[in-house]
Amino acid sequence: MSVEIAELRKHGAPQIQFGEEVTGAEALLRCLILEGVEHIFGYPGGAVLPIYDSLYGSYFKHILTRHEQGAIHAADGYARATGKPGVCIATSGPGATNLVTGIATAQMDSVPLICITGNVSQKLIGTDAFQEANITGITIPITKHNYFVRDVRDLPRIVKEAFYIATTGRPGPVLIDIPKDVATAKAPFYYPDKVEIRGYRATLVPSDEEVKQFVDAIRSAKKPVIMAGGGIIAAGADKELLAFAEKTRIPVISTFMGLGGFPGTHELSLGMPGMHGNYTANQAILNTDCLIGLGVRFDDRITMGRTKEFAPHARIVHVDIDPAELGKNVATAVSVAGDVKSTLQKAIPLVSACDTADWIRQLREWQQQRPYKYKKDGNVLKPQAVIELLYRTTQGEAVITTDVGQHQMWTAQYYKFKHARSLISSGGLGTMGFGFPAAIGAQIANPGRTVIAVVGDGGFQMTSQELAILNQYKIPVKVAILNNQCLGMVRQWQELFYEHRYSEIDLSCSPDFVKLAEAYGVKGLRASTPEEAERVWAEALQYDGPVVVDFRVEQEENVYPMVAAGDTLDQMKLGED
């Protein structure tokens, strides 16, 4: 038995006998123990009754969310905060379909999840039975892989494969659908010690020749820039990136998914590029002669879909673990299919400092001329000021989760993330309602850290029912609502591109969030001015438990800079002065 399992035993994991005849449900839980799982996010129901019966009084810490979507986003937040796979369970039919948004969210951002669903017994499959849904069919396009378990004897192998697939290569969600008769059928329990999946290439270490091409492409660059993405964080390559950037003296742009992968306070950090990125990062893309993409996918919020005009003077060098990303969106001069950590480890000894002093001087000038800025307005509480407050009071050390929209972009702009796995946000799918349950998962994974869910008044109401579990499981998440009484990003687009025709964005009839928090037994605070914000936030941080803070912010604030859809990065709108 492996060391990890011995380690788990110290935490109270039971000893597992091989060869003992157990039910599928019991076998599943044994597999989870052997995979090192401690926390399960889930919601019971008819088809998973056997699994929940096996969970009764078991070693696992099960978190009963109030909606399956809460469970999967929490599992996702847990996974993003730790790098370990998040595990969630839902019943058949509606339980399973309630996971769909969460699965697609995880797939788009390459998050390792194990989603276990029950299904009706096999003799009822295909009969439109009560709570039957073809969840494997539904989730084919949004999972890395999925399984329908037909025979209890296959279950341990499938679970083993599922964890392997979810966590290796480009990570992603894997769903295992277990019909009720498989959960109750018995078989002797064995767990395979290795996985063999023909045709699946998990780890890609680039050859010496590929690394040499990569290094050669950079050597002569005068204005090189690194664009570091979520792959840096997924690969745990933040230290390698820091060493590589410092040794080569190449400045680093961090994509939204890459924030935290390179310290935001570092002298070589240029911050976020793209639609709401800063002037300097976008100018760097427009002027660079060598753009080094590390664990990025050149998505349309950065290229603006104008891929031919992207980085017009640059040779693009691209390293990614997923060969399908190479050449997918932009044409590259050198592409390396490889894990970014091992690629950088091999490259670091071969590189030397590039002659970038003039280039860095130019970038610094732009940074000084055009930082992120907003207009302060006396006693009006500006949303950007709230994010600055969060940053100032936590010094970039908190874990921040967000929903999607203006508050998400302001968080990316004004919070300088120092560490990997500190920003947890739905970058790809752009899922409203993600931030708060993800914070629950992130807090469970990091009991000692300050975890703040920055949400809007719109997104928060999509999953606010999870307030119910903060006290139940002693989860001291701080929820910072940037409450502008409307759907801010939609309002911004309607103002700028739809002639101020504000269609269906009014959220002024939302509940009193302080009272809502209190109804769940959670402390609620409100701030409407900069002074109140300072005082109330200090109280929230000091309070030993969950708090909801309703920051009543300026309604008509827009996120700038902004590159409008269809424009190129040089057509950036810098906002009102």
Add this chain to the structure above:
Amino acid sequence: MQRHTIAILVNDKPGVLTRVATLFGQRGFNIDSITVGGSEEEGLSRMVISTGGDEQQINQLMKQLHKLIDVISVTHLSANPYVSRELALIKVSASPSQLAELNAIVEPFRASIVDVGPESLIIQVTGDSEKIDALLILLQNYGVLELTRTGSVAMARSIVPAEAAETV
């Protein structure tokens, strides 16, 4: 749009065809024809799919296909010399008295008449898609009542030019 033929070696498991077909739809490709059947190895099936797209798009499609866990290998058959065959059954409106006339038409195509009825007959033809298209044009004059085509089965030729077949 260029036409391409790719061969995909897959696990012979329930749902694999759905995974492959879904990926085509998800990535915006149309399947012009598809054949699925056994391969040289037990437990594996081979799919031969015709689709359209430029080089870059087909390259991307092949890489995405390869990411499917049940896909073992993907081969771009039409990138190199390959053999492609299709079978078609064509029901033609004709009386037995026209048999000799129709025989004369189908013979150069090495096709054969496999069923004769009072008002129609069935012609079976095998070959590459262009040959079947050509025969169909000739038969239009009689009236094609029904047509069923298998889609191509295809294989790389044994002797290929210096560059080996492109496989990911």
